[in-house]
Amino acid sequence: MVLPAALPSPLVPVSDPELARAGVELRLKRDDLIDPRVSGNKWRKLVPNLKAALDGGHTRLLTFGGAWSHHVHAVAAAAAACGVASVGVIRGDELADAPRNWSLAEAERNGMELAFTDRRSYRDTLRTLDDPATRRRLERRWGRCYVLPEGGSNALAAHGTAGLVAELPGLGPRDLVCCPVGTGGTLAGIAAALPAGARAWGVAVLKGAAGYLEDEVTRLHRSGWGRTFPNWHISHTHHAGGYARLPAALTAFARAFEERHGLAVEPRYVAKMLHCVYDTAPALPRGTRVTAVITGRPHRPATA
Numbered sequence: 188m189v190l191p192a193a194l195p196s197p198l199v200p201v202s203d204p205e206l207a208r209a210g211v212e213l214r215l216k217r218d219d220l221i222d223p224r225v226s227g228n229k230w231r232k233l234v235p236n237l238k239a240a241l242d243g244g245h246t247r248l249l250t251f252g253g254a255w256s257h258h259v260h261a262v263a264a265a266a267a268a269c270g271v272a273s274v275g276v277i278r279g280d281e282l283a284d285a286p287r288n289w290s291l292a293e294a295e296r297n298g299m300e301l302a303f304t305d306r307r308s309y310r311d312t313l314r315t316l317d318d319p320a321t322r323r324r325l326e327r328r329w330g331r332c333y334v335l336p337e338g339g340s341n342a343l344a345a346h347g348t349a350g351l352v353a354e355l356p357g358l359g360p361r362d363l364v365c366c367p368v369g370t371g372g373t374l375a376g377i378a379a380a381l382p383a384g385a386r387a388w389g390v391a392v393l394k395g396a397a398g399y400l401e402d403e404v405t406r407l408h409r410s411g412w413g414r415t416f417p418n419w420h421i422s423h424t425h426h427a428g429g430y431a432r433l434p435a436a437l438t439a440f441a442r443a444f445e446e447r448h449g450l451a452v453e454p455r456y457v458a459k460m461l462h463c464v465y466d467t468a469p470a471l472p473r474g475t476r477v478t479a480v481i482t483g484r485p486h487r488p489a490t491a
């Protein structure tokens with residue numbers, strides 16, 4: 188195992204009168220407890236890629252993300268744990284001389300070299316990431332690297348998240364397995380692995396991403412499984428104004444959930460997913476069982 192982990196992650200029932208009134212059962216798949224350094228879906232997505240990188244003799248990982256990317260600092264931590272170097276190409280050259288936020292500071296503490304890039308070049312590089320010319324350019328700048336896309340979502344990553352379904356025995360037609368959606372890799376893997384009847388339910392955390400995220404999940408299914416799957420959908424109602432936004436209604440929901448159930452939830456993804464589950468529960472068929480994947484843990488407040 189390239190990164191040892193506590194698996195299977197716990198599956199915890201949630202007892203809540205609000206959900207009971209709707210006749211909906213909720214349980215939490217605590218992937219946030221997998222590993223203290225690389226938690227949740229990051230571990231599931233990175234491990235198959237780390238294995239491929241090490242098997243291929245790579246000594247450096249290179250990836251992409253915004254200033255608050257969980258994926259970027261997870262790659263830094265994973266690379267440090269495996270003894271390989273890492274580079275983070277960060278969107279926004281204006282950040283180069285700004286004080287580091289905790290996310291980038293943590294990446295640097297883990298030895299990641301940060302390359303701040305203007306938004307246009309960043310977008311162009313990601314758009315052409317699979318082109319040989321782009322790869323040659325990255326290699327000229329950084330040497331031989333194992334390249335992970337933004338958010339780490341490639342076919343190997345999706346196969347990694349598919350692994351969590353094997354830890355959910357007895358799924359059937361009354362089951363919805365729910366996760367937040369940033370780039371779609373986690374949802375793609377879950378949907379591909381579900382048994383007949385069960386459905387995957389993604390909650391988009393990005394504003395205005397309807398269509399785009401569905402296309403990304405479909406692309407990952409085609410590249411990872413050579414086919415598409417009909418058993419999933421994405422809710423676009425609970426992005427709370429966009430990735431960077433943490434409006435009062437969302438933080439109040441997260442606080443109330445913590446008070447009632449003793450679990451502090453990561454705000455940008457996990458709180459939005461749970462908020463959507465609670466708001467949608469009355470519209471679900473009675474008897475539905477929702478398994479919400481807790482894909483990460485809270486770090487520090489966004490203002491830190």
Ligand SMILES: Cc1ncc(COP(=O)(O)O)c(C=O)c1O
Nearest residue numbers: 257369370371372373456482483
């Ligand atoms: C805690 C958490 N949940 C969910 C996601 C979204 O996963 P995906 O990009 O596979 O859709 C992320 C993104 O990295 C994340 O940090």
